[in-house]
Amino acid sequence: MQRRNDKQRKWSDLLQKVQEALGSPSDLVCRAVLVKEETVQCMYLESLVDKPMIDDYILKSLMGGTFSEVEQPYDNGNRFVHDLPFSSADPEQLLQRTVDALLTGQCVLVDSLMEKIRLINVISPKHRQIEEPKSESTVRGPHEGFTENIDMNIGLIRKRLRNSRLRFEKLTIGNQTHTTVMLVYMHNIAPDALVREARRRLRAIRTDSVLESAYIEEYIQDRMWSPFPTLNNTEKPDVVTAQLLEGKVAVMVDGTPNALLAPMTFFEFFSSPEDYYQRADIATFIRWIRLVSFFIAVFVPSLYVAVTTFHQELLPTQLLINLSVQREGVPLPSLTEVLLMEVVFEIIREAGLRMPRAVGQALSIVGAIVLGQAAVEAGLISAAIVIVVAVTGIAYFVVPVYSFGISQRLLRFSFVLLAGFMGLFGILCGVLFLVAHLVSLKSFGVPYLAPAAPGNGSDWKEVFVRVPRPWMNPNPLPRFMQSFKRRK
């Protein structure tokens, strides 16, 4: 009786401590199961686990005495648990291991003496199914996108890259969130120095939480204050696979569908995965269109302001007269007009992102009418401004990487202000600053403006031309990454 009371007391102590550690959660379930006259305590957080699995397999097996040969069905097929001896647990570690296991969705079985512990992974796969990424839709090519489940994401990469040299290095980052982060690379292609640097940067992260890959990005990027992203982020497993084959490293974070890719250069943001799913000539043409769109998105509003307020002689006469007609009666100066319209456009765009889809469509129509027709008819703005803002607004969506599009928006505002103050001279000053900044940027040690600066003729063709596949180097590590020593 004394022994039984001891066991009961020990169990009560453990349970109390677990509840204290977790703050008496309402989803903590504790069940006692009688197994061959011994009581096994079973604990789990019901919000995280697959309850039918616990009931059907673990508890039934425990009560039926067949626990050591449990067939445990899992998400994508069957896993077999052949041996389930309870492992010895240090009494001091028992509490910590129990709490950690519960939080990771495991079922904790504790023997009657409170000396042994068994953790069984019964986490319920609560994640959405594989869908097409909304921000990276393509016409041709795979439509699969990453999900919030890192295991599934790993599977999506392995499916495409059936290679024994594919490496996934697991790290746990976040003092509070304990988020799983994976460093992914091709052992035989990715340069050693790059992998070492990525590993060093990831290990150096000291943070409480990692809820999205952007948290990691801010820690491992080369320059904090820059409008340009030095890492790419993608939701597409085929993009990650292609980049891994080019010697880059990927960082995947549990709980987010966005993987990070490094190093990235300025011109690589103009390449899209779709380029490689189309014919070379068409892909080259579209790449040129993207480059042109970048210049339109960044410079058209500022050029409009500069030319209409400082350098009217640069306009063709007929265009000058047309613009003059449009500006008759408009109360605001061109600079204010452009800034106002750009801000309104940004507001509509931002609101459109947050709005429910049905409302978002209506909003965009209202926005277009308000901006386009009503504002012009009311004499608030000139019609040319609407065209400028609309063309600019469309142009920055052409660049395939969303984060790069945002940097274009920031640049656009800066250039508009410079043009408003100093005309073309201001734009020229801005361009010089921009080029100086781009040249000074690096991504994991790789010059951001490569292959333009430092110049490398052989890599230029990949910037402006999508080379036909038969002409491609079979092992295409770009020249600017060859400074890293390659593995033998």
Add this chain to the structure above:
Amino acid sequence: MVRMQSTLKTFVAFALMSVFLTACWDKIEINELAIASMAGVDIDPETGKKTVYYQIINPLSGATAGGTPSADMSPVYTYEISGQSFGEIKSMANKLLSRKLFVAHYKAVVISQRAAEYGIRDIVNLIEVQPNVRSSIPMLVADGPVSQIMRTYSLLERLPADAVESRLHFLNTDSLIVGKHIRVKDVSERMQKSEMIVLPMIKEKPGNVSQHSGERASDINANKSNFLIGGGAVFRGYRMAGRLNDTDLIWYHLLTGNKGQQPKLFQVDGKRITVVMKQVRFDRSATWRRNKPVVTINMELRLSTGLATEYLPQSWDEAKRLERKLAQSVTHELYAFYKKTKKKGWDLLGIKKTVERTLPQNDPGSGGLNDVEVIINVDAKFQRIGSINKRF
């Protein structure tokens, strides 16, 4: 954190410095500009009083491709400003104009004949030295009062300046009446090199001048109170030395290597035939022969009977004979034109320059053109011949 603070400090410093940027005070909105489309200049030789006419585009008239033309409003307004100097006139512009005069988009400059005879050095200089004025615009001489031309509406083109520019363009490509070198900068260059230049003349067609653009636009008679481009003003040393008629202009442009084409009615063996001439080759050389320089002008003309309705050669031999006769006729006319200019002392063809350039050691001396022998060789060939009117 320290780095962020320094970045912030830099940003604030730049933001404060932007206050001192004075460039933004120079800015001017498009709707604050008085866009001049054409200018006219008149100088009274007796008093030296200068009058400048500005044709300012009226944006509200819809004088554009985008706007609906309004018959109630004039597409341009002509401002007349007088003063003793051009600088004074510019400074006085805002006595009349409510907007800033913007002269970068001039399309033509019209000079009155008396101003041309008085001298256009100041006018050319003024256009050349102003940084925002184009010197690549054509310069014309008014055959008659310039004020009237500056107040004449044009048809089809709503801006008179567009009408002038367009007519000059087509006359240059489709005729030999207007040449290519009629721009202000051509005047400046030729005058600097002591060469002569011929500028087109513009005159008003007789008729009651309409003061209302809508009234003018609703009148079917296009000839009435319209302006006409024809004839040429010969300039030497920034002054108008004389004039050429349209026929003279054809020979002048042929002898100066103009590549345009020109239909011309010839009388050959008592038969009239209209031939379109197009110069396809032109060269000029100078040699020293019989103790005097000889300038040889060779040209090849392509002839077409595409516009001929009067007479057509009926055989190959007849065609070849016609070619020879036409070549002789053209040569004769060219010699006659050369002699006419020589008699007036005009070196319109740049003969003296040719001799100086190619025979620098053999200066023709003070005799000028009289000491130079000019040989003109014309080779004419039919390129297109035939008509459905008569059997070939």
